[in-house]
Amino acid sequence: MSDNILAPGAVLALWTLIMLGWMAATRFPAMAKAGIDIKARPGGRGIDLETLLPPEVNWKSHNYTHLLEQPTLFYAVIVFLHLSGGDVGYTRWIAWAYVALRIVHSLWQATVNRIPVRFAIFALYSLCLFALSVLAVIATLG
Numbered sequence: 001m002s003d004n005i006l007a008p009g010a011v012l013a014l015w016t017l018i019m020l021g022w023m024a025a026t027r028f029p030a031m032a033k034a035g036i037d038i039k040a041r042p043g044g045r046g047i048d049l050e051t052l053l054p055p056e057v058n059w060k061s062h063n064y065t066h067l068l069e070q071p072t073l074f075y076a077v078i079v080f081l082h083l084s085g086g087d088v089g090y091t092r093w094i095a096w097a098y099v100a101l102r103i104v105h106s107l108w109q110a111t112v113n114r115i116p117v118r119f120a121i122f123a124l125y126s127l128c129l130f131a132l133s134v135l136a137v138i139a140t141l142g
Helices: 007-035 055-066 070-084 089-111 116-140
Strands: none
Touching: 007 055, 007 070, 007 089, 055 089, 070 089, 070 116, 089 116
């Protein structure tokens, strides 16, 4: 494990791009199989494909979108911790736990996607982010 709280953020950024690749690798073949010509759909958006592609294909897209939502707050919080001296052992552990749980959430949502388990994972990583946010406030005010 790195001694720098920014490392979990770098890993999560890389994971987000891996999910982008997985989404594309499943979505484009599914679109071809469904007879969807992206050149013939000017101005279309990903949401327009929801009813045209199988749920298992859309799950990867949903997860990629999720990785661009709450983690943006995570990135800001770890930068606050890094710049304010809050980059200490326990904050790094919490940050790594957040990233590990986000990856588990991605794998679960992209493959199995049972809501009760997915929500439990969501709740756990949200608690990690809440703890990091409180610690960032303490570090920046202290």
